[in-house]
Amino acid sequence: MAGKDGDVVHHDFYTAERWNNWINQVKESDFKFDESDEPQGKEGAIFVNMEDDIVLACLKIIAKCEKGLISPESALEYVAQVRDIALAEIDPISEDVDMMVESLQTSLMGGFAACEAYLSGDYDNSADIADLVKVALEAEFSDDIEIALGTVAEIGALVISGKELTEKIMEEVPYGLVAEWLDGIDSISAAMVGSDSYKDDEADDGK
Template identity: 85%
Template sequence: MSGTEGDVFHQDFYTAERWNNWVNQVKECDFKFDESDEPQGKEGAIFVNMEDDIILACLKIIAKCENGQISPETAMLSIADIRDIALAEIDPISEDADMMIESLQTSLMGSFAACEAYLSGDYDENAEISDLVKVALEAESSDDIEIAIGTVAEIGALVLSGKELTEKVMEEVPYGLVAEWLDGIDSIAAAMVGSDSYKNDEEDDES
């Protein structure tokens, strides 16, 4: 019974068309880094908005699961659907835009892993985020990428459960995969405090 109900929700949270609209905006904006190699202006904001759009869709799925409107299984499938859309290979646009999209997709890997760990309960609620960051960095330096992403997923699950990923912790993380994945967790934290409209049950996507 929840299968048919779940299938309706399953399709509605995020679509490939929505993602492609963002990609088209990137193509149209002729994005380039400035001299400081930092994304600037409204062209740079497109990538932030792309990521926020994905993360808010994931938070909406989690909220519906917590409200009992969809099962954890349907929620996991819906997150997986969005992950497949957002992490699919994109045809080259330009060197700068391609670098930004690659960075955004890497960041989103952390976000998706966090949502899945949270929904499956695959994390220790009493763990300390700062300790887990050290474990993730050690795993990355040992090229144990599976443990690194798994640990980042736990950090994200803790953030989704209400714990704080502090600026101090983020500042101490050297640039690398863990840093990019944690950027995706940081984006989840920002979205959670930015607006809780994702918790509301307004069906803006009517079937």
């Protein structure tokens, strides 16, 4: 696959087939919320793994860019391709599953926005994450969703650059769009402190 500027990458970072495999697993899981309305057990873990899979694909793109193997412009194109796959509308499966998929996609919106902000350099590296969270929440409260998402994207870019989104900050965020988007940022943070194999150059076998 080649970017518009001639960069060549020898494997897809993420494919529609891979995403559809996850959706098929979700269909087979017969997932349901329990009485506490919390996702439970192995079935609930599928959604976590789906999100991790997407996040790692995006981090691989960023790693290739940082190594100079692809340009920021091509990296942005690749992230957009992954985003289009993961955020495409899913045919209804069941009420509980549909709710979880919608939540997952909302969370991923924050992650994609973060990657785009990082790759485009559209953030202030000296900004304070706690302050930005307040700005995002104020924007959400005022129904200025574009500002809210843009601010979450800045937070995510800072996390990718090495700053910490602490548990204390996350715990103080009331449930809403910003909270769900920040969950996507938290997934990026967790992936970065886990295995760093996404930085390797080996082709992904898609498993």
